[in-house]
Amino acid sequence: MKPHILLVEDEAKLAQFVQMELTHEGYQVTVAEDGITGLTQARETHPDLILLDWMLPGLSGLELCRRLRDTGDKVPVVLLTARDDVQDRVAGLDAGADDYVVKPFSIEELLARVRAHLRRTHEPDSEALHFADLMLHQGSREVSRGQRAIELTAKEFDLLVYLMRHPRQVLTRDRILEEVWGYDFMGDSNIIEVYIRYLRLKLEESGESRLIQTVRGVGYVLRD
Ligand code: CA
Numbered sequence: 001m002k003p004h005i006l007l008v009e010d011e012a013k014l015a016q017f018v019q020m021e022l023t024h025e026g027y028q029v030t031v032a033e034d035g036i037t038g039l040t041q042a043r044e045t046h047p048d049l050i051l052l053d054w055m056l057p058g059l060s061g062l063e064l065c066r067r068l069r070d071t072g073d074k075v076p077v078v079l080l081t082a083r084d085d086v087q088d089r090v091a092g093l094d095a096g097a098d099d100y101v102v103k104p105f106s107i108e109e110l111l112a113r114v115r116a117h118l119r120r121t122h123e124p125d126s127e128a129l130h131f132a133d134l135m136l137h138q139g140s141r142e143v144s145r146g147q148r149a150i151e152l153t154a155k156e157f158d159l160l161v162y163l164m165r166h167p168r169q170v171l172t173r174d175r176i177l178e179e180v181w182g183y184d185f186m187g188d189s190n191i192i193e194v195y196i197r198y199l200r201l202k203l204e205e206s207g208e209s210r211l212i213q214t215v216r217g218v219g220y221v222l223r224d
Contacts, residue, residue, distance in 0.1 A: 002028040003118050006047035008038030008064065009080065010056050018051070021107050022114070035059025042068055047075060049117055051110075052097070054081040054088075062095045069096035069153075074141075076117040076154050080105070093194060098155040099181070100191075116181065117154075129164040132211060132224050134203065136164055150202050155180075159195050163212060163222045172219040196220060 005027045009015040012033070019029045030045065032038035035056040042050060042064075050068075052061040059067075065077050079092050082103045092100060098117065101110050129136045133146045141157060143150040152160065162180050163171070173192050200212055213223050 002026060003048040004028045004030070004045065005049050005051060005114065006030050006032065006038065006041055006045065007051045008032045008035065008041075008056060008061065009051070009053040010034060011053070018107070018110065021111065025111060025114075027114070033057075035061065035064045039064050039067060042073070042075065043071075049114060050075055050077045051101075051114070052077055052079050054079055054092075062091060062097075065092075065095040065097050074154055078113055078117065089191065090194060093153075093198065096153055098153060113181075129161065131164050131167050131222055133208070134164070134211060136160060145203060145206075145208050148206055150205075152199070152202065156195060156199050156202070160199060163220070167222045170215050170218055170221045176219060192220075 005022055007015060007018055007022070007029055009018065009031065010033050015031050015033070019031055022029045030041055030047070032041050035058040037058075038050075038052070038056070039059060041047075052065060054061040056064070061079055061081075065079070068075065068077070076099075077097045078099045078101060079097045080101050080103060081088065081092070089100065099113055101113060127138050129138070134144075136143045136157075138161065141152075143152055143157070143160065159176070159180050162176065176192055196212060196214075200210065203211060209224070211222055211224065213221050215221055
């Protein structure tokens, strides 16, 4: 079955071009030209991935994403945005987006990210990972510390899986980008700091000890 991608984009020419390329790659593509239509389509058709423009008539991409997440929808969302400063990136993460492509983007870059996100959702793995009091079930995507259940976004989950598969190993930022993002990330690698910060907040919410340690100038390590 072809993966279904919902493209929410109001620039008709860009939408047409991206749709053509994605179709050529073997995806089934639906295009919505405004936020409200996009949200309705997302809810009714349950796409495998959403490519979501930030600036949309009716309902912004950010708001659309937030509303989807509010109802527990975990579909991978890649924001298409001309905005590239840190504040905007954080706003996107806050809204529950998994990734960004900054306009103007190359179609190869976009396709690589689509593949990376689809691969992740289509790799069922029921293996459970443990570290200290942290437990993660890859199949059910449940995460907990002790008795406390933790809700993670798709990308936070992927990052934690990667860290838990390499406990006590110092992981460089480049390696994390390559393994977790799954492509040569062209943007600002500060994105890792943002995700690590989010993960720490969630993992330490009840005053638990820090498990993700910073190795200055190098990267991160999962260590008690
Ligand atoms: Ca737009």
